Amino acid sequence: MDFALTDDQRELAAAAARLLADRYPVERVAELADSCGTDPGTWPLLRRQGWCDPELGMVEKGLLAQESGYALAATAWWSTVGLAHPVYRAAGRGLPADPLTLAWQDDPAGGGCRAARHGSGWQLTGQRALVTDATTASALVVAADTDDGIALFAVRSPAAGLTIEAQPTLERLRGAARLHLAETPGELLVAPETAGQVLADTRRHAGTLLACEAVGVARRALDMARRHAVDRVQFGRPIGAYQAVAHRLADSYVALELATSLALRACWLDGTADVDATTVEHAHAEAVIASRQAAVQACESALQVTGGLGATWEYPLHWWYRRALWLDSFDTRTRTHLATLADHLLTAPPEPAGQAAG
Amino acid sequence: MRLRDTAEESEFRARLRAWLATHVPRHHGGTAPGDWTKALHAAGYTGLTWPAAYGGRGLPPTYQAIYAEEAALAGAPDHVNVIGLGMVGPTIVSHGTPEQQRRFLEPILSGDFVFCQGFSEPDAGSDLASVRTRAVATDDGWRVTGEKVWSSYAHQADWCLLLARTEPGSTAHAGLTCLLVDMRSPGVQVLPLRQSTGDSDFNQIVLTDVAVPHDCVLGPVGEGWRIAMTTLAHERGTFGITLTARLAVEFDRLLGTVRDLGLADDPAVRADVAELYVQLQGLRWTGQRTMATLARTGRPGPESSILKLHWSVTNQRLAALALRLLGPAAMLHGPDSHAAGHWQHLRLRSRANSIEGGTSEILRGIIAERVLDLPRTR
Ligand SMILES: Cc1cc2nc3c(=O)[nH]c(=O)nc-3n(C[C@H](O)[C@H](O)[C@H](O)COP(=O)(O)OP(=O)(O)OC[C@H]3O[C@@H](n4cnc5c(N)ncnc54)[C@H](O)[C@@H]3O)c2cc1C
Numbered sequence: 001m002d003f004a005l006t007d008d009q010r011e012l013a014a015a016a017a018r019l020l021a022d023r024y025p026v027e028r029v030a031e032l033a034d035s036c037g038t039d040p041g042t043w044p045l046l047r048r049q050g051w052c053d054p055e056l057g058m059v060e061k062g063l064l065a066q067e068s069g070y071a072l073a074a075t076a077w078w079s080t081v082g083l084a085h086p087v088y089r090a091a092g093r094g095l096p097a098d099p100l101t102l103a104w105q106d107d108p109a110g111g112g113c114r115a116a117r118h119g120s121g122w123q124l125t126g127q128r129a130l131v132t133d134a135t136t137a138s139a140l141v142v143a144a145d146t147d148d149g150i151a152l153f154a155v156r157s158p159a160a161g162l163t164i165e166a167q168p169t170l171e172r173l174r175g176a177a178r179l180h181l182a183e184t185p186g187e188l189l190v191a192p193e194t195a196g197q198v199l200a201d202t203r204r205h206a207g208t209l210l211a212c213e214a215v216g217v218a219r220r221a222l223d224m225a226r227r228h229a230v231d232r233v234q235f236g237r238p239i240g241a242y243q244a245v246a247h248r249l250a251d252s253y254v255a256l257e258l259a260t261s262l263a264l265r266a267c268w269l270d271g272t273a274d275v276d277a278t279t280v281e282h283a284h285a286e287a288v289i290a291s292r293q294a295a296v297q298a299c300e301s302a303l304q305v306t307g308g309l310g311a312t313w314e315y316p317l318h319w320w321y322r323r324a325l326w327l328d329s330f331d332t333r334t335r336t337h338l339a340t341l342a343d344h345l346l347t348a349p350p351e352p353a354g355q356a357a358g
Numbered sequence: 359m360r361l362r363d364t365a366e367e368s369e370f371r372a373r374l375r376a377w378l379a380t381h382v383p384r385h386h387g388g389t390a391p392g393d394w395t396k397a398l399h400a401a402g403y404t405g406l407t408w409p410a411a412y413g414g415r416g417l418p419p420t421y422q423a424i425y426a427e428e429a430a431l432a433g434a435p436d437h438v439n440v441i442g443l444g445m446v447g448p449t450i451v452s453h454g455t456p457e458q459q460r461r462f463l464e465p466i467l468s469g470d471f472v473f474c475q476g477f478s479e480p481d482a483g484s485d486l487a488s489v490r491t492r493a494v495a496t497d498d499g500w501r502v503t504g505e506k507v508w509s510s511y512a513h514q515a516d517w518c519l520l521l522a523r524t525e526p527g528s529t530a531h532a533g534l535t536c537l538l539v540d541m542r543s544p545g546v547q548v549l550p551l552r553q554s555t556g557d558s559d560f561n562q563i564v565l566t567d568v569a570v571p572h573d574c575v576l577g578p579v580g581e582g583w584r585i586a587m588t589t590l591a592h593e594r595g596t597f598g599i600t601l602t603a604r605l606a607v608e609f610d611r612l613l614g615t616v617r618d619l620g621l622a623d624d625p626a627v628r629a630d631v632a633e634l635y636v637q638l639q640g641l642r643w644t645g646q647r648t649m650a651t652l653a654r655t656g657r658p659g660p661e662s663s664i665l666k667l668h669w670s671v672t673n674q675r676l677a678a679l680a681l682r683l684l685g686p687a688a689m690l691h692g693p694d695s696h697a698a699g700h701w702q703h704l705r706l707r708s709r710a711n712s713i714e715g716g717t718s719e720i721l722r723g724i725i726a727e728r729v730l731d732l733p734r735t736r
Contacts, residue, residue, distance in 0.1 A: 001367060001420045002360045003643065004650035009359070059359055226730050241733040243719070246726035253725055254668050257661045258640030265643050268361050289636045341635055342628035345613055 003265075005063075013063040019049055020071035030316045032074045033172045038136050039074040043099060046077055052085075054095055058205075058271025062212040062264060069216025069295075072319055074173045076101065076133035078213065082206035083132070087141045087152050090198040091189040098138035102206075103128035103179050104199060105331075113181060115144035115153060123183045124153060125161075134164050134177035142179070142186060143199060151195045153186030160184060171326035173319070204284050207331060208270050211263040211284075214291035214327045218256045218298035221320050225249055225302035232307075245305055252298040259294035262287040282344055285337035292334060295324035361646070363424070371424050377401055378432035385435050391514035395439040395469025404443060404467040412451055412463045419649040423599050430603035437559075438511050442466040442473035444600070445592045446519045453536075453577040453585050462517075462538070474515035476506040476539070476563055477586060484720050486521070487530045487583065491565065493522040493537065499571040500524065500537065502545075505564050508714075512548050512561040515541050520565075521586050524579055534582035538574040545569075555706045593715045595658045598665025599645045602638070605673055608704070609638055612680050615697065619683055630679050637672045641665065660729045667721040670711035677701065677708040 005013070023042050032039060050056065051064055061081060068077060076099035084100035105128060106112055113126030124144050134140065140155045155162060161182035169176045190198045226249060229240030239245050266287035269280045299321040303310040310317050328334070363371060381401070385394045398404045406421045408414025415421075429436050447466045450458055465471035482489040491504025502522055512518065518539045525533030539546070545568040550558040577585040612631070621627045644661050651659035680701040681688045687695065691702045712718040726732040 001363060001423070001646060002650050002653070003646040004359060004654055006359065222730075226732065229732055238733050240726070240730075241735055243723065243735045246730075246732050246735045247719070247722040249730055249732065250722035250725040253730060254664045257644055257664050258637070258668065260661075261643035261647055262636070262640055264359075265361055268359055272361075286636050286639050289633070290640050335629065338629050338632040341632035345631060345635060346616060346622040346628060 003261075005059075009060060009063060012060055013067060015049065016051075016064050016067040017070070019045060020067055020073050024071045024073055026316050029072045029074070029173075029319060030314075033072075033319045033322075036166075036172045036175065037074065038076075038133075040099075040136060042073070042075050046075060047097065051077055052081060052095065052097075054085075054089075056081075058208075058267045059264065061209055062267035065209040065212035066216040066219070066263075069213035069323070070220045072173060072217075072220070072323060075099075076136045078206070078209060079133035079137065079174075082209045083202060084137075084139075084141050086202040086205050087189055087198060090194070090201075091152075093189065096139060099133060099136045100139050100141065101131060101133045101137040102141040102143075102202065103131040103134070104143035104203075105130045107178060113142060113144040113179075115146050115151060115186060118183075118185075122153060122186045122188055124155060124181045124186045125183055126181055128179040128181075129167070129176070131164075131177045131179055132174050134179065135166065135175070140179065141189065142181070143195070144186070146192055149192035149196065150199070151188060151192045152190040152198065154189050155181070155184055155186045169326075171322040173323070174326065203331060204281065205270060207288055208263070208266045208284050210327055210330065211259070211266060211287035211291040214295040214324065215256065215260050215263050217320050217324050217327065218252070218259065218291070218294040221295070221298040221302040221317065221324070222249065222252050222256060224317055224320075225252070225298075225305040228302075228306045228309075239305070248301045248305065252294075252301045255290070255294040255297050259287070259291040262290045278344065282341060285340045288332070289334055289337050289341075292324075292328045296328050299324045367420060367424060370421060371428060374403065374425065374428050375432070377403070378428055378434060382432045382434050389435075391438045391472050391511070392469035392516075394435045395443070395467075395472075397469075398439075399468045404439075404469075405447070405463075408447065408451060408463070408467070412459055413467050419596070419652045420646075422596070423603075423645065423649050426600040426603040427606070430600070430607045433607070436600075438472055438514055439469065440597070440600070441475050441511065441515075441519075442471060442517075444597050445475065445589045446473040446517075448592050449519070449536075449585060449589045450576065452588055455573075457573060458538070458576065471516045472511070472514055474509050474512040474518045474541070475589065476509050476512070476518045476520040477589075478508045479505060480507055484717055486586070487534070489521050489523060489534065491520070491522045492526070493524045493535065493570065494526075495524070496569070499569065499574065500535075502537065502539065502565045502568045502570055505562065507562050508551070508560045509563050510560045510714075512541070512563050513550055513558075517541060518563065519576070519589065521582050524582070531583040533580055534586070535579050536576040536582040536585040537570045538576055539565075539568060539570055540574075543568050543570075553707075553710070555703055557707075590716065594666040594721065595662040596648065596652065597715075598641070598662065598669055599649065601666065601669045601673075602641045602645050605638060605669060605676065606642065608673070608676055609635065611697070611700070612676060615680055615683055615701070618696075621683060627683065634672065634676055634679065637668070637675070641668055641672060663721070663725050663729055666715055667718055667725070670708075670718060673704075673711050674708045677704040681705045 079101040080099050083102035107127045107129035111127040115122045115124045142153050142155050161184040163180040165178045167176045230238050232239050266283040269275045269283045309315045405414030406417045410416040450462050479489050493500040493502045520537045520539045524535040545566040547564040549562040551560050552558050648658045648662040691699050723735050
């Protein structure tokens, strides 16, 4: 047992932190978020630093996700590496160099997406919603129903019949979009026999990275609160000298450390061969639950500690809080993860073979 | 990074498990306090991580974690030797003279010396630096007079690590010294205190002119605070691994209770249980991070500061949930109560978890000051 980062992993995280600190000073984060902006300029730098290397291990990706959450980096890295690359890999394809994303969620307003054969290829028609980083993606992986079940297709962007409609969101740096597809050409990546499993594995992989991102968000919120607690003086003392403030932040720290441990563990298991699937799935659920708690708690404590300042648009903390709320709600619900764990914990062991019959 | 046992670790675990399976049942109920430690020692399971020069096996910290897990699973009667093996021993390794190391370490490992910790006093609890027990210099050493309270297992102990004021008129952290006191010395009186559970595991110690020779001063005279902090660091840090291992066993028992009571399909219970499990897993894997940092750098990382604090919170939540599951039957406390009153007892006992070894308020203050670098709150 050795639950420690290697020197290489530490260096990778430090280099990532430096790059992002340089690209995303807090004013720039606020400016980008304010204008719902994207920042394509960082993409080549990330690639150069190896963020998209196919050999990058899962723990390494987890560390990059942590730093992305800490910096609130406005890049399509997570959508690309977390959501789209696993599908390309499962399809045995090379990884495109440009930003990508995955569209699989139904529009809450109704309407799915279907694919039909057209000549030697496929055409997709319908809608997908809550698609992240859709406007920056050069290709979209789209889940669509076929006569044989769900399959995964690559759709270039722009493409005939494809409209990307931005949906107004609480969190503004990752965004959400509704895709409208009308006989849009798509290339089959993963056929129905395996697409369901590939999609589930991909969502889990991406969700584990989001757990890491949430750890980064929690760490940043705690840092902001801590800085303020040292600088802000009331009643003649820095407010951090009052226990009601200090103990609140200590509790944020507890939640942060628990989440850090579980998120890194989930990464390690996800990236390690010969670990059984249920262990990976449970570790994922634990990491998501703990990291959502940690991120929301750290942000809300920070909002309390920063007083009226924290309640303003100008003070940037709310951008991290918005990301925490996005993380808290994106994809599988916390109660579903809890139910997965409860099933595992409370399902009675199966009857010994031979006794069940008769 | 490797989150599973190595081949050597698995082999160690398997052997230990087999050994515990035969030996734990022999030590249940009524044996003398050091007996379990003696059996462990004979089998080579004490001092796993102590340096070989001090009679230990010099193994990496992960082996201590394996021991903690397996001992908890097997229900080993580990409580009495915890202070000597887990706290006082390592303090003597760090701060003792070579002569003291020869004299105390081997007997601690072998179970011949059971230790207790005499820090708290009626007027020195959280504010430990205000201890008043005073030691007056004599030709041969010191004469100690004062009163200690809440001293766990003092009624079974051979020795006590005592914090006393050696410099008359000194206040706070200065002027304190750590003494190794023979509990059989004339003038030492141990009076059991009854806990809210009805048990009597802790005691008052009254010291009246107790002679302590020079060679029983641990560390430099006047630097007792630093020595005592070493002991507390072990209690609040790596001991968290042992506490978490025991919590995991209680959690399994909780699952049994849920099933026995036919509540395994109750949605609210399921959510509570799963939520608790996430906290337990967080503690377990944070403990493993602490062990890995300890193995690499010789000291636990900052994350170790959450272990005792969050263990107490989680153990209390577990006990509260378990007792609530029983419904009105929670009030029955006798042979016919569920699991022989285990949950009733734990519910009461668990409230002291956030007091013993430093209260949660004190531990949050330590995180705020030392980890988060906030100004002093006291
Ligand atoms: C089961 C058990 C076993 C123990 N075993 C031992 C042992 O073996 N050896 C030993 O030496 N001691 C032992 N103790 C004593 C334990 O370390 C003390 O009880 C503990 O440090 C608290 O001290 P106190 O009881 O005097 O409470 P106090 O210090 O009086 O605290 C009372 C309350 O006030 C709060 N408080 C105090 N100061 C502050 C502050 N500055 N800011 C905010 N809140 C504050 C505390 O958090 C607590 O909630 C044991 C205690 C228990 C319950």
